[in-house]
Amino acid sequence: MPASPPLWAEIAIPPRPDLIRSVQQMARTLADQCGIDAARGARIELALEEVLSTILRLSFDGLSPDDARLTIRCESAPPYFSVTVIDSGLPFDLSMVPPYDPQHPETADRLETGLSVHLVRHSVDRCSVLQHGRGGMRFEMAWLLPAAPAAGPDAPPQPAAPETPPEPVESVRLLGEEFAIQIARLVFRGYGWSYVYEDVYYPERLAAHFRSGAMKSWGAVTPSGQLVGHLALVRESPDAGALEWCIAVVDPRWRGLGLMERMLQAAMDHANTCPEPILCAHAVTAHPYTQKTCLKFGFQPVALLLGYAPATMQFRGIRPELSQRESTFLCARCTHPLPDQTLYLPTRHAPAIRRLLDALGARPPDDRLIVTDTPPDLSGRVTNYASVTAHCINVAKIQIESTGGDVAAILARERRRLCGERVDVIYLTLDLADPGAPLAAQAAEQCGFFLAGLTPMLHPAYGLTFQFLNNVDVDFDSICAHGPTAPWLRDTVAADRLRVDNGA
Structure with a gap:
C-alpha cells in the first residue's frame, strides 16, 4: 500500500x-x-x-x-x-x-x-x-504518533518498479562544480530534505568543496546534460586516513540500470591511486540494497552505529518512513596496508576485534596484539580528547587521543553534559595503539557505553568505537543485516548492550 x-x-x-x-x-x-x-x-x-x-x-x-x-x-x-x-x-x-x-x-x-x-x-x-x-x-x-502496523516477516520493503527513463545515460564521469545545483536537486529527489549531510542542499557549499578538493564526485549524465546519478568521495575530517563514498543517489526514474555500481567502480578506481588506506561507507539498515552493493565490491561491516541518522530520513521509492532512528553498518575495504602498530585489546572485546580485523584483512601479527585489562600506571598522565556535536543529525563524537588516569571522570562529565544538551547518540572512539585503551574501555562501560565495532583510519588507524543511547529506543529485530558478518555483528552489539545495561 x-x-x-x-x-x-x-x-x-x-x-x-x-x-x-x-x-x-x-x-x-x-x-x-x-x-x-x-x-x-x-x-x-x-x-x-x-x-x-x-x-x-x-x-x-x-x-x-x-x-x-x-x-x-x-x-x-x-x-x-x-x-x-x-x-x-x-x-x-x-x-x-x-x-x-x-x-x-x-x-x-x-x-x-x-x-x-x-x-x-x-x-x-x-x-x-x-x-x-x-x-x-x-x-x-x-x-x-500512534504505532503503525508492523510489516509481516514475509513482506520486506521492495524498491518501487522503475519507470521507463525519459532518456538514456550517455556516460558516468567525474563531475565539476557546475553540477552543484543538479546534485542538490537530485538528492532531494532521492531523500527529500532528510539527507544527513546538510551541505548537499547548498549549491554554493558543494561548489566550495569541489574547489578545495574536499569532495570528488562521479555522476551519470544524459545526452541533454541532466544528472541522474551521483556518488562522492569525501573525508570525515582533514586528518582522517579514510575516504568515504557517500551522497549516493539515483533518480528514481533511472533505477535498475546498474548506475550505482558503475559510479562506485569509478570512485574505487580513483581511491586505489590515493594514499588513504581505507575506503568506507555507511550502509543503512532500513533496507539491504546498500549492504549488498558493499559486499559485492569487497567492503566488510566493521561497526554497527546505532541511531546514526534521524528517523525523519527518507528513502523515496524504497522505504519512505522509518519507525526509529536509522542505524548504519560502517563498511570498510583496505586499499593499502594499515600502519604497523602494536595494539592493546580489552580482554572482553578481543575475540570480536580479531574477527573484525580478519574480515578487513588488516590483522597484525599475534605478537603485536596485547590482550590486557591492566594497563601501565597512568596516574600522572592527563587524558587528551576531542568532543564534537553534529547538530544536523543530533549525535556527538568523543575521540580519546591518549588515556590518562582522569579518563573515568572526563567520560562521566562529557556524557552528563551531552545528555543535558539532549544529544540522541554519543559515539566514543579509543585508539587501540594507546596502552591506556583497555582502561578507557572499562571507564566507558561504567558510564553506560557499549560496543559498536572498529572505525579504522577515521583519525586513529585502529579505532575501537563504543556508543551511548540517550533515551533512544532501538529495535534490533528491525535492523536489516545482510551477509555473513553483519548478522553476527548486530547480535554481538545487542548482547554487549544488554550486558552493560545489566551492569555485568
Whole structure:
C-alpha cells in the first residue's frame, strides 16, 4: 500500500493572545487526522498555550503587533507529530525563565513563566529551543504518533518498479562544480530534505568543496546534460586516513540500470591511486540494497552505529518512513596496508576485534596484539580528547587521543553534559595503539557505553568505537543485516548492550 501523503499546516499571526485559540484548533484538527487520541490532543493544546503565552510575555514585551509575527507549523513526520513555533520578536533564552519547583509552588515567579515551561516539558515527548539569530527563535515540540502496523516477516520493503527513463545515460564521469545545483536537486529527489549531510542542499557549499578538493564526485549524465546519478568521495575530517563514498543517489526514474555500481567502480578506481588506506561507507539498515552493493565490491561491516541518522530520513521509492532512528553498518575495504602498530585489546572485546580485523584483512601479527585489562600506571598522565556535536543529525563524537588516569571522570562529565544538551547518540572512539585503551574501555562501560565495532583510519588507524543511547529506543529485530558478518555483528552489539545495561 502506498504511504499516505504527509499532513502539515502553517499559520502566521500577529503576537496577540486572542489568537492562541485559533492556533490550538489548527493543531488539534491536524492531530485528530493523524490518529492522535483525545488525551494526547489535550496535551498538544496545553503545550501550545503555554509556549505562546511565554513568548508573548518575554519576546514581545512592549512591541507593537506590527513589528513582529509568530509562525506556527504543525506536521506529521513519522514517527512524530511536531509543532514548531518561530518567534521573530525580542531575543531571549531560557535563562530568563525562573526555575519552577513543583514541591514548592509558592516560590513560583509572579507571571508563572517557570510553571509554563515546566508544563510544556511534561506535556511533550521531545522539545528543544534553538536560536537562529535574524531567523528568530524556534520552539520545537514533538509527540510520538500512534504505532503503525508492523510489516509481516514475509513482506520486506521492495524498491518501487522503475519507470521507463525519459532518456538514456550517455556516460558516468567525474563531475565539476557546475553540477552543484543538479546534485542538490537530485538528492532531494532521492531523500527529500532528510539527507544527513546538510551541505548537499547548498549549491554554493558543494561548489566550495569541489574547489578545495574536499569532495570528488562521479555522476551519470544524459545526452541533454541532466544528472541522474551521483556518488562522492569525501573525508570525515582533514586528518582522517579514510575516504568515504557517500551522497549516493539515483533518480528514481533511472533505477535498475546498474548506475550505482558503475559510479562506485569509478570512485574505487580513483581511491586505489590515493594514499588513504581505507575506503568506507555507511550502509543503512532500513533496507539491504546498500549492504549488498558493499559486499559485492569487497567492503566488510566493521561497526554497527546505532541511531546514526534521524528517523525523519527518507528513502523515496524504497522505504519512505522509518519507525526509529536509522542505524548504519560502517563498511570498510583496505586499499593499502594499515600502519604497523602494536595494539592493546580489552580482554572482553578481543575475540570480536580479531574477527573484525580478519574480515578487513588488516590483522597484525599475534605478537603485536596485547590482550590486557591492566594497563601501565597512568596516574600522572592527563587524558587528551576531542568532543564534537553534529547538530544536523543530533549525535556527538568523543575521540580519546591518549588515556590518562582522569579518563573515568572526563567520560562521566562529557556524557552528563551531552545528555543535558539532549544529544540522541554519543559515539566514543579509543585508539587501540594507546596502552591506556583497555582502561578507557572499562571507564566507558561504567558510564553506560557499549560496543559498536572498529572505525579504522577515521583519525586513529585502529579505532575501537563504543556508543551511548540517550533515551533512544532501538529495535534490533528491525535492523536489516545482510551477509555473513553483519548478522553476527548486530547480535554481538545487542548482547554487549544488554550486558552493560545489566551492569555485568
